[in-house]
Amino acid sequence: MTETLAGRPAAQSATSAPHPQRVAIIDLDAISQNVATLHSVARSPELMTVVKADGYAHGLVPVANAALAGGATRLGTAVLEEAFALRDAGVTAPIFSWLASPGTDYAAAIRRDIELAAYGTDQLAEIVQAAEATGAPAVVHLKADTGMWRGGAAPADWPELVAAARRAEADGLVRVVGLWSHLACADEPGHPSLAAQLRVFEEAADIAHAAGLRPSLRHIANSAATLSLPASHFDMVRPGIATYGINPIPVEHRAGMPQLRPAMTLAGAIVQTKRAPAGSGVSYGHTEILQQETTLAVVPLGYADGVFRSASGTGPVQVGSGRYRVTGRVCMDQFIIDVGDDPVLAGDRVVLFGPGDDGEPSADDWADAAGTIPYEVLTRIAARVPRVYRGSGT
Secondary structure, three states, rough: OOOOOOOOOOEEEOOOOOOOOOEEEEEHHHHOOOOOOOOHHHOEEEEEEEEEHHHHOOOEEEEHHHHHHHOEEEEEEOOOHHHHHHHOOOOOOEEOOOOOOOOHHHHHHHHHEEEEEEEHHHHHHHHHHHHHHHHHEEEEEEEOOOOOOOOOOOOOOOHHHHHHHHHHHHOOOOEEEEEEOOOOOOOOOOHHHHHHHHHHHHHHHHHHHHOOOOOEEEEEEOOHHHHHHHHOOOOOOOOOOHHHHHOOOOOHHHHOOOOOOOOOOEEEEEEEEEEEEEOEOOOHHHHHEEEOOEEEEEEEOOOOOOOOHHOOOOOOEOOOOOEEEOOOOEEEEEEEEEOOOOOOOOOOOOEOOOOOOOOOOOOOHHHHHOOOOOHHHHHHHOOOOOOHEEEOOO
């Protein structure tokens, strides 16, 4: 073991198994339990677990299987590629996919038993054409824009979409199993838009019923609404982020809500420590100048791994029982922490965030440090960070 000028060890003795340089540890049992918890609070008989974006970067197929083991009755993906990957992995549960551009190969989706969203009559016409080509009806959820002004048919266009769907259903080309929408402010309990959107959604359902449609699934509740707005549960809830252990409701509004367990721990190993004198500039741009002699430690994760550059100077980490922050700018592959005179060594485990069992920072802490939301903290974790799975998801 070499010594620094200050007489401190510069590297850890390799007498024990080394910690991974970078790793995302995924607790599948936590995902299963979170799904079971969410199902227990839902007033609806069905629960669709949203597994888009590679299961919020936790792993599409492992998350899907863990969610189904926890009681999910359906799975939701944003794009068809995700739905196809689930089918390729042998997942047979109902899958709903809702984001597609003109010219999408809907025939492939119909052949693979993927349920499709229709936002308007043009999209529905493409789906109907694909159903004619395949000789099998498409299973469709009609989306009403109830006030978010993102995807879906606006109220003025809704009757036309409903009528077109009813004609296609009468022709045996579609089966309308769902009516759905999305809430803009569900993470703000009491926001006036919530009651307004639910009212528009119920009116949309009434119009569909009057036209002769009998969908079994009305769904609008995301994670926040599942946890805080029972009136939105209808026939199915559709939680996403809560599946992964993140409660999107502000802390001050969580009284009486069930506990969720974060499923991802992002960790690594210190690659180097060294003493630096007072007056040293740290990392790119020398945005921080050391006020006194200290030990600096290099953490081998950077913005290419999903660590926010905007968290430069603020992002929290834990080494042993010590809590530290990013010092200077986050680099592409690494960042630096100032550990003072603490006995931190190369090879020591560093935890960026986790469930908090040992007092480590959370994804919420990193969201605060980066000026963003925990959704982005999780989904930014890059593919080059190995995923290690624990638990069976059963």
